[in-house]
Amino acid sequence: MKNVTIKDVAKAAGVSYSTVSRALSGSPEISEETRGRILDICKEMHYTPNTVARSMVMKSTKLLGLILPGINNPFMSELSYHIDRQARARGYNIILCNSSRDIEQERELFELMIGRQVDGVILLPAGPESYDSLQPFFSRLPTVFVGENLRDAQESYVSVDNFRGTYMGVEYLYRLGHRDILYFGKRQGSITHQLRSEGYAAACQDLGLTPQFCNNTFPGTSIKYGYQLAKQLLVQERRFTAVFASTDTNALGIMQAAEEMGLKIPQDFSLLGFDNIRDSGLPRIELTTIEQPMKMLASVAVHTLLEKVQNELAGYTHRILTPTLIERSSCRQV
Amino acid sequence: MKNVTIKDVAKAAGVSYSTVSRALSGSPEISEETRGRILDICKEMHYTPNTVARSMVMKSTKLLGLILPGINNPFMSELSYHIDRQARARGYNIILCNSSRDIEQERELFELMIGRQVDGVILLPAGPESYDSLQPFFSRLPTVFVGENLRDAQESYVSVDNFRGTYMGVEYLYRLGHRDILYFGKRQGSITHQLRSEGYAAACQDLGLTPQFCNNTFPGTSIKYGYQLAKQLLVQERRFTAVFASTDTNALGIMQAAEEMGLKIPQDFSLLGFDNIRDSGLPRIELTTIEQPMKMLASVAVHTLLEKVQNELAGYTHRILTPTLIERSSCRQV
DNA sequence: CTCTATTGTAAAAGCGTTTTCGCAAAAAAG
């Protein structure tokens, strides 16, 4: 099971191992004849350079850490796919790390990534406290936050324009004739959620609507929490013709609750989501939503990080992408 | 941005670096006093051992390759989550690699993993040809297939009992009174799919039913392909009261087609899936299905691989797990 | 025909660890 090394190749070719190294790295200081001969021998012997040894001397592992709450989450897994593709296209591999939304584990993972000498990390934070909790690491490890807007934080991030997303959403519902729009799942803490509810409030103000909130008191956003919250909401008899859910997962929860209570969407009320996770496009779901451009998010994230890594840039970059409205069938004209 | 090394710590502590190493590794050949002093200095200097350097001498990277068609696939991302958790609990990290169902890329990834000196790889194969295509690598890199039954192949795999799964499914539908059960999405090639259709056929035979197939002529199984195939099927006026879809994604495609054509599930026909992907439990989907126990699959896969790695076992292991029926509301009594 | 460029290759240094070996000093035994 032991691997063939550059020395074995050198011996077989009857040259020194520096010559083999040159042959492989495309150095000009070698004759085409020797190079050809060596390359043939490499192939024949199934020689694969030891990346670990190379990393040591090059002081670069060509490895990126991807730290996220949970890869089993449609939004994150979609994003991860694109991140991996993008990274590999640029010669990097990804080490996958699930923090399970645990701020302590997240910190441990950073420590681990430093030990592993990754060239940088792409972070989907475990929670709003992540930025503060991890701050000591940022100077030791190039980092870029993805999907989370950190406002004016002193670290790189790429995110969608959450404020504009909800603003657009309200405008859309307004155009469909809705005047009583409820914002579902407003949360404290996460700046992303703060911006989303601010965008909603601003649009209401500009259009002369009265903002109406249903606050999420649960520790996170998931189908289950959305469902439980919706159960509470739907017995309250509040007046609304449309619900703007803070995330698609929340919207899915609402759907489930509505279903159970015999309410039809969009007949009884329109429902608008945010994120455009895969599930939202599913046959009987057909949720109209504000899309986060995940492929772009991934691509910009990798680009931003590598720019930092390769040019040894100090400082940080903030990139805010524009969301798009995806019209499906959960909103109707009134 | 340069990291502090063991030498820096040694200098600060006024000892040789072998002493520092001993202090950290818990060697008994060091006095408790010196150890304490050194550990304090390590903490103070934010020293994190360089795993790459350690890997070189230990000849183990504590890294596992995870090669799969696409992490953006509910089944695979769920599985990956558990694989990562399990691996990390045992001191390993995961390098994520998407093959995009491309047999050629898959091979390149193996090459890459060998270069990176991973201790082993967990493989969700890109296709039925994967086993043959990758065979040359298996002797160089401990590998375990997951989710795919390779029958009597000479390599480790852990999979669900696909034959038994469909067999159980048919029995269930039979108990609900169905006598005309159509198997949707039979495919060539993949042994998993072969076993599933065989299980279906065997159950039909044993129960005195006539097997009825709708073959999948598309290159893979996805919602879109399922949808297209279902469109063809539903105009054919074949007689059936239940459809057994070869995968949940296929079932989702059928739902979409049925929806469009004004057919109701389970009123117009019952629908049974296989896999129990996350989507199947979603509010308005509620697909009854045969579950693959993903957490168990992940756990057994990691265990099997590490056993091989750590004990330097030659040979292979086949582990077949039992599936469970998850009853939701896409099947009705007739 | 000697002197200097140019070219192809070999040898050595270094990357950050772990581990083996050996040497002192301290402790135990005689």
Place this chain on the structure above:
DNA sequence: CTTTTTTGCGAAAACGCTTTTACAATAGAG
């Protein structure tokens, strides 16, 4: 007190590679 054993630690080798430096051999210039 001397001799032997233990204990704590330093020096150095090894891991597989890249890069730099040094050195031949060949070719071109004077």
